[in-house]
Amino acid sequence: MPLTLDDRDQALLNGDGGPAAALAMRVVSRTAEVMRAERLVDITGAHIDSCLYNGQASVDFPRRLTEGGAQVVVPSTLNVSSLDLIHPELFRGDDHTASQGRLLMELYEGMGCRPTFTCAPYQHDNRPNPGEHVAWAESNAIVFANSVLGARTHRYGDFLDISAAITGRAPLAGLHLDEHRRATVVFDVSAVPERLITLDAFYPLLGHHIGKRVGRSVPVVVGGPDQVPEHLLKALGAAGAAAGALAMFHFVGSTPEAPTLDAALLGAPAAETHVVTADDLRLARDQLTTSTSSRLGVVSLGTPHYSVAEFGRVVDILDDRKVHPHVRLYINTGRSVANEIALRGWVARLEASGVQIVTDTCTYITPIMEDVEGVAMTDSAKWAYYAPGNLGVDVAFGSVEECIESAVRGEIVRDDGVWVDA
């Protein structure tokens, strides 16, 4: 069945809503055709990734929309941008990038988007409910929306996000539909030693492992603990979406569409089953580490943006100790989380320890970090994947405990005991 547009869609396409809405509807409907959608569906919200400056095209599209009078018709959050407007002094890039980055932020705010500037809109208020259709871009947000919230979005890119927000419509295809949300690939973690499963780092490493293997299929993890906290599911999804094209996963006993393995599979047999071993996780850890040097230059946490709970862990582990004078420790987060932790008194304590909090953006997408002499350490599989290419640094992946101990001591310290003979 070819795509059928309803009367409202057709009216927008014909220009009844102005030239900007017509352009947005062309982008949505042409994407729908490629996705083999039979019709479009109303969305209740959008998350806009397009506000990061990636050259002139990033500016030309929203400018065309703005000149055509575009306004979003659903609540729309904004992803990270190129600048930290709360701490503008951190930006070390050129003036052109700064001015274009700021212009983009203004153009999207001008179309009615909320200036959230976070890659973790699910840590904001007004999260979508299970079953709601949304149009989210930003790979980690997409996988979180589908997997942890049970909302429905396909794996959208820049430009489609704002086009969906302006038209209020998305293609009814892909992960918007039940049949594509069914798990087909099982990852059984019951053979992984208990001492590894209890590490926070288990989740990003498992996500990296899954992302490398799963392609566009939906995986289900079985044999792990029940009620896994959200920030660990977030780390799993972000890692899988960076290493692969993961847009949705199930985790039996922890994600809403997987109360049981059978529920995640919708009663059908799995196409593939992978038994995950300690060696698989060790390999993932090695792939996310490009240097064995112990010389530490910088530590970056908060990719995706840290939640209040994750800051709480840092405050506990750091315990008011000072970051070593030769090391910078950055933590990326969104404005709303930064406000919340300031009210709790944590920002003052972290800053007194020498921590630099970064908002609105992230240390791996814009020039913020001072020249790094030594290895960059992170608890984020996503940061570890992209930073060598984006920043030209060597990276070492570690748990949040290892990252903070290393930042305090001024050299990379890793607790290899748990990995020996694992």
Next chain:
Amino acid sequence: MAGEARGPMLHLEEPISFWGGLDPWTGIIIDQAHPQVGESIVGRILLLPAGRGSSSGSSVLTEVLRAGIGPAGIVMQHADEILVIGALVAEELYDITVPIFTVDDATYRDLTTADAVVMAPDGTITTG
């Protein structure tokens, strides 16, 4: 994504994220974990198994096409909406068309040994 192109082929042996995988100012692959790191996509027909990674891949594809340092065409084993959206917007904004075809596994395997390919408006692909 219909269109036509001809050019030398670059086989990307693993999926790539255009954002974070490609330098948008030069068209050189910068993903340090990718087998084709250091290769240029400029003017070449990319043969790749699938997309992965960032939603910003759409922006990066549109931008390299605008700047004249984009690929001539893209042939994929598995479709990728993020790249298709980038190509659609390049057509809307700049009237630049880059064809993106999806092929079956056997055709994909055959193409991996080609040096150059022709992508025809009817969707067929020939080597040479």
